[in-house]
Amino acid sequence: MTLLQVQSLCKTFGGVQAVHEVSFTLQAGELLALIGPNGAGKSTTFNMVGGQLQPDHGRVLLNAENLVGLAPRAIWRKGVGRTFQIAQTFASLTVVENVQMALLSRDQRIFSWWQRANAHRRPDALALLAQVDMAAQADRPCSELAYGDVKRVELAIALAHDPQLLLMDEPTAGMAPGERVALMQLTRQLAKARRMGVLFTEHSMDVVFGQADRVAVLVRGQLLAEGTPQAIRDDARVQQAYLGSGLVLEKQL
Template sequence: MSLLQIRNISKAFGGVKAVQNVSFSLQAGELLALIGPNGAGKSTTFNMVGGQLAPDNGAVLLNGQSITGLPPRTIWRCGVGRTFQIAQTFASLTVAENVQMALLSADRKIFSWWPRAANHRRTEALALLEQVGMTPQADRPCSALAYGDVKRVELAMALAPAPQLLLMDEPTAGMAPGERVALMQLARRIARERQMGVLFTEHSMDVVFGQADRVAVLVRGQLLAEGTPQQIRADERVQQAYLGTGLVLEKQK
């Protein structure tokens, strides 16, 4: 059984059909990139998986159990972590305290955090930071970090509830090319180690074709193609869809 199954989900806003009968699946330990030109329905599809939007019809299944239309907090507790296009961290707290806040949330103690965050499961927080290479900066405030390091902290926070599935919304936005590749290589390594599925949206084709195991392409709210990076790069329909927006699917060297 697939870790994540998307079955014929659709979403309309008034008379605009943003997503139409989209289906795909994701296996444990796999990275699946969801791509498409602007307005293709990527964000709408992504937000239906994460609970920010409820589909008009269709189903979202996690390990065979429906999470369709559940609120984001409930989906988080079902084993789904998430990072955002603009990193969501507490700038005034230290790196370790940010991860400890995520652990408090995972333990359902978020409303009684003060002044306990600095003491709550610090050993576990440091272990998560070690996974993302941020232990040396554990006691620095997030406000003092470079943006690439903030993204690593956010990744550690998303791993706090030991998710089965990680959703990454434009994870490399605003990052330099080297940082982009390093972050997604890190996500791929952690996914393999934990047997955690990763669904991510991304505009950087070097990240998509260099790091994803499979790629799903949306155009005008419909699934145009799905396959390995090599298959997608060679697909004439995908080439036409991207060339029509001025984007080129370059071959990795």
Template structure:
């Protein structure tokens, strides 16, 4: 069976610095793959080559067999790739449901025709998405009034607006309390399975990585050091050595 996402030998240099060298990854539909590594390991560069923010110097990024490497982020989004960001990207002055409606307007190519009918545009669909992330009861509240964990759920609903096959999550739990982190990623896992959607995420929180990911890929100095189940990666001596002195402890999630 062909993988949902196939990243093959992608590389990227900035001047004389090789940030990523010949990295290959695969991701199946319904699976959560965590991309981790020490600071400067090449995680963000790899992630942004998949999402279209950067173009690989060489290699390919295939979604259902189609090479999307080098496409603009908007074009990749229209291919069925959703994304959330380390700092949540929502419109604070709009209500919760209006934020999701804006995502639907963009998906429907009506973003420049939004006034004055935006408030009515696919409201039922927006509410259904909010219900999936547990935010329907707060649909008419301004985003500016929400707790940060709830803002992240709204952003997740927005990312689901185009019904993506692949969801990219950049540090999804950054700035969240431990309980909120686990709850958000458990929700993400549930949605991935329900929607048959692959999820690639970067993360510094090891409790999230080893508690929620199906597989873990470890980058060190721009190269893929190890890949496997959380248990396989946790037990890998090379991974343990790479993290020595960073303050990270690869322990089992409780």
């Protein structure tokens, strides 16, 4: 089932065409990697899908409903979750309290004064932490965690809203090779189990070619190629776009 349709997105900054007529689709349960050399338009496209930027032209359809023009919070309410390149957690709160805060927000109870926040849906928060293998550390402050574990907590926070679509901006940035593969393998398992589409940007080619179901390649603001990891690996245009820019890729294309 087609979950996300990105149609003819365009964005210009001060006369510079950052994104031009970019279109792609994402199926439920699928992982789609959005890659390209620096300056290719990945972040601009990604932020237009999430509502942080408004396109000059084009549509972003989630289950056939156009999200363009909606604020990021409204898009979140429609079922779009997000993680960030630098993990966003409350360092002074415990692991489980971070997830409980997300559940409070989902339930629109952030400003409820008649119930202690750390009593809100604790079993549900623990269940989410179990899904990301962090239940054993539920009562530790996030400030004490290794960075790879903080990333797992951030994933549990994103899942608290039960998103249909998860946007992941450089999800493995700053992580060791073993940690980043493990995180994306976990994300892949959750996406399949939940029928959740995942759109992610990533510079680590071992993650892209090892975990993505499909890959979309942007160059100079335009979609150069889209297909399976093997098809992209074998595409001469993609090889030229990367190698011609002087980039050395892990597990060479």
